[in-house]
Amino acid sequence: MEILSPTATAYPAEKATMSIRLDATLSDEVIQYTPFYYLANTEDVQMYNKGGYHPVHIGDILDGRFEVVHKLGSGGFGIVWLCRDTLLDKWRAVKIITADHSAKGTEEKIFSYLRDHCSPAELRKNHILLPLEQFSIVGPNGRHSCLVMPVLGSTVENWRMPKKDYEEQTHDDTRDVCGQIVDSMRFLHSHGICHGDFRPANILMEVEGIDDLDRDEILGLMGEPECYNVETVSGQPLTPRAPEYCVTSASEFWCETLTMKSIAIIDFGESFFTATPPISTGIPEIYAAPEVLLRGYGTLGSHSDIWSLACTLFEVRTGSPLFADVISGGFGDAINRFELFLGPLPPNIGGPKTQLDIKDSTIENEPQPDTPKLDEFAEDRACLIEGSGYSDIFEAVLGREQTRYLNLLTAAKTEAIKYRYPKEDVLGLADLLRKMLKYNPEERIGIDTVMSHPWVGKMRKGKAGTDSVDFTTRFTSAAVSSMFVFAAVATWILLNGLAKDTMN
Incomplete structure (x- = not known):
């Protein structure tokens, strides 16, 4: 009509x-x-x-x-x-x-x-x-x-925002939603369809x-x-x-009072059949695979969705984006995040795709073919790992001690709760992310392997792991103000927003 x-x-x-x-x-x-x-x-x-x-x-x-x-x-x-x-x-x-x-x-x-x-x-x-x-x-x-x-x-990102990570229910809810997200991608890929714009903004919660x-x-x-x-x-x-x-x-x-714990995948405007991939898609940089952003990685495909899925699982599970810089953002910062977590880009990679109109990229900062790159983030990576009790940056970021401030904007006494994610959860998710986030698309695991991964298997059974959330300390009023200033400075220096404290 x-x-x-x-x-x-x-x-x-x-x-x-x-x-x-x-x-x-x-x-x-x-x-x-x-x-x-x-x-x-x-x-x-x-x-x-x-x-x-x-x-x-x-x-x-x-x-x-x-x-x-x-x-x-x-x-x-x-x-x-x-x-x-x-x-x-x-x-x-x-x-x-x-x-x-x-x-x-x-x-x-x-x-x-x-x-x-x-x-x-x-x-x-x-x-x-x-x-x-x-x-x-x-x-x-x-x-x-x-x-x-x-x-x-x-x-799903706004659904996740008010949830308290120190509560066991949050672990159950987020892992259940992650399981639904994995199921949806498995279904699309089994029919030869790539979503092309798979990210939290295109995953909505159902209402009743x-x-x-x-x-x-x-x-x-x-x-x-x-x-x-x-x-x-x-x-x-x-x-x-x-x-x-x-x-x-x-x-x-x-819709807070009407929201269910089930998701719906929307917006297929960037979707494509695996057999006929486009040159690129309009997915934002912080969820885009390297082959979407850079020349030299081959064609787009289900492997591109796998990268975006990894970013989405991290964000839904933790409440924070993996490759985002809350201070500046943009193409250059997304690449910096890649290198912080994954090491230098391979030397045989060309510059950004011109159709993406990446305005903050210049000839000087584009990776040049066959030019070995220094590991500019080795020191930052080591700083994050040091003293974490883990040997890998994904584990260190997931397993770090975090702080939740309660009553910060109210007349009531401010209270700070310090906590960590369960170690089993940290090790499982970190292992999965390492296998999904590879520069070379051919090295990334496929959706069937994602489905069979132990971390996915446990969450699809509705289990949050055998470890309980580690509550370490509660602080009130006077101690909080100095702690808050220190935390803000440390956040900016160490990870430009990735290690930010969550506020209520």
Whole structure:
């Protein structure tokens, strides 16, 4: 089905007709809009141009049926709207994909294959979420594919954020979710499909009971939509290419009371069949395998997903990204992290792929072919390992003593709990990560070997290991302030954020 309107069928017929006539005379000139510099959870307003987002307002009716009530999120390939299905009287998430990405039809090919070869029960069992329905919209910026999905909860990273690592329940919950994540990738790879953008942001928690809520109850959880007027830099009136206002996304924590302990894998916009790999994908650097970022590693494939899976398992298990630098970030810092954990890049590797448009890379800092590299991070690596009781950097980082500060931002007495992960857990996960994170794609273990690894086997049985969490000391008030300053300095020096303390 197609909706021929600059926004949606909520417009009166005479307004829609007028807007369609305007669409025919729209120029291809790129319109510059005043950006929303300080607004979180707002889409890139510059993408309201030809090939970009479809303009939508609260109250619009999509496909003659889905009433727009709130915004759930946005990304480079589209915007997800909370809608009320007026036909079935249910809540739905409708993702309107950008016109340029819709034209590629990547997701549709993957969806068609999975529908033809897998039953709905099989897909659900393996945590793969396909659209309930699909339709298209033709608007001022092009033709947009629209995916109708069940409403899901927060990303797995936001689900993980408030959990307390010193509690045994956190160990059980995170390892159970890690098991589901591994199952989902095994299923995709068994069908010759690579996700291409496998990371915590594309793993959502399922919710229950949402269709029992009426509009007021939903808005009571999400809050009323906050809308901000869109303006052109030139001061000229808006054309039909842009909405009158942008809507901030609902907080991901709106669904806390509805969240289940089961996941759903979403966003197949970068997915591909193993037999026909792309040159690269748009996965962020901190989850991207070397062959995605650098020349000289061969083609992309299931091995690229394995690297991303390793990063994801570490982050879900610990609550911290493995290769991220919270102070700066970017391509150069991701490479530095690789070398901190894995040693120098092989000497026969070329520079970054130009299609990734990596702006912080220069000729001087690109690895050059056949030039042996010094181990610039040997001292940092040794510093992290020294005194840890472990012999390997993965073990040292996982097994380090950590501190959780309680009541830090409240009037109550501040309390610090120091703890460590169980040794068996540390050794098992570190061993798995070492086997998954290899510069040479051919040296990485495959998903079947990941599934048979002891650490994965134990978590899939719902066990958190035989060791209990090691509680060492509790501190209060006066001691905490000096400890907190020391911890902050040590964090920055040692690991630029990887060894950061978790705050409540």
